[in-house]
Amino acid sequence: MKRTFVTSAIAAATVVFLAGVSTGAMAQGKLSGDSVKIGVLTDMSGVYADYGGPGAVAAAKMAVKDFGGKMFGKPIEVVNADHQNKPDIAKNVTQQWFDRDGVDMTVENLNSAVALTVQALGKEKNKITIVTGAATARMTNEDCAPGTGVHYLMDTIALSNVVGKAIVKDGGDSWFFLTADYAFGHSLEKDTGDVVKAAGGTVKGAVRHPLSTGDFSSFLLQAQSSGAKVVGLANAGGDTVNSIKAAAEFGLTKKQNLAALLMLITDVHAIGLNTAQGLYLTEGWYWDLNPETRAWSQKYEAEMKKKPNSNHASVYSSTMHYLKAVQAAGTDDTAAVMKKMQETPINDMFAKNGKLRPDGRMVHDMYLFQVKKPSESKGAWDYYNLKGTIKGEEAFQPLAQSRCPAFVKK
DSSP states (O other): OHHHHHHHHHHHHHHHHHHHHHHHHHHHOBOGGGSEEEEEEEOSSSTTTTTSHHHHHHHHHHHHHHHTSEETTEEEEEEEEEOTTOHHHHHHHHHHHHHTSOOOEEEEOOSHHHHHHHHHHHHHHTOEEEESSOOOGGGGTTTOOTTTEEEOSOOHHHHIIIIIHHHHHTTOOEEEEEEESSHHHHHHHHHHHHHHHHTTOEEEEEEEEOTTOSOOHHHHHHHHHHTOSEEEEEOOHHHHHHHHHHHHHHTGGGTSEEEESSOOHHHHHHHOHHHHTTOEEEESOOTTSSHHHHHHHHHHHHHHSSOOOHHHHHHHHHHHHHHHHHHHHTBOOHHHHHHHHHHSOBOSSSOSSBEEOTTSBEEOOEEEEEEOOTTTOOSTTOOEEEEEEEOHHHHSOOGGGOOOTTTSOO
């Protein structure tokens, strides 16, 4: 009897011990590669370096630092690479990250051609890819990647819905487009053109320019000869800056108005208020919106010596949202993390009640701004007058209208 009792006691103790180990393991969480590794894929020195570049890397690192630097006691690492705005380089880097270097998630991925390539690879490898810096609406439509792809900051539909409608309503009812000749520009031209026509306006034509154009004179001559009231700039970054400067020098703005369809505060800073004043633009965030945006921007500025743009803020927010989802899921397993990301509303300095939909679109409020006159500005980076707040459900394409194959009703 005594021996049986001892044996039973040992067995019971063993069960309790194993249960404790299991519970402890769950509490600690499970990480592939014994770490969390985030890759920031961006343009470090080209036409979009101010748009993303070192500022995007800094924003991701700020998120990791603010999270605490560790996940379940294991390190969180940020790596970065310069894709040079070339999809083939982006694909090679990302493939190495996923296959050899243990990267769990990529973020920013600016330039729509790059973003489409990276998202497709993430879908193939079952890895989460978060796009902030690219805007083509194809990301959550024809080229969607439900379960792995996230489109966080903006898209061409939201940009068009906000600024396109506002300008037509204000009398700008005939348009000509100056378009960057790749996926993003094509999408922005089409989506804005559709909005203009739906609002009762007309599109008189378009001309397409190569990425990182040095001389806009021939393109601006075509825009001028069109006679359109509005020249829509379906480009971004350095191309937007240079085309606005060239339009002013060319004299185009004396008789025609420019519409910057994708313009960030870093672009306004590069152009200067004298040239940019009066422009309407759409943004997903502004550093001077409220006390939260100002507090975070102060931390960023201490690091980078300049104010952040909306893309930098969205890199921070999306990286933090991902890290919180890994923590809540207790694992970096893609399906489990995406489930938590979709279940959890986004309430931070970037968005209030932001929602990640099943198609990968993060829905949040958008803002219509007008660039201040120099006399209105109180100092450096005080550049915007808020003209309107557009609810996310109105700005972004409804899921019911999605062209993503997984959501198209048969």
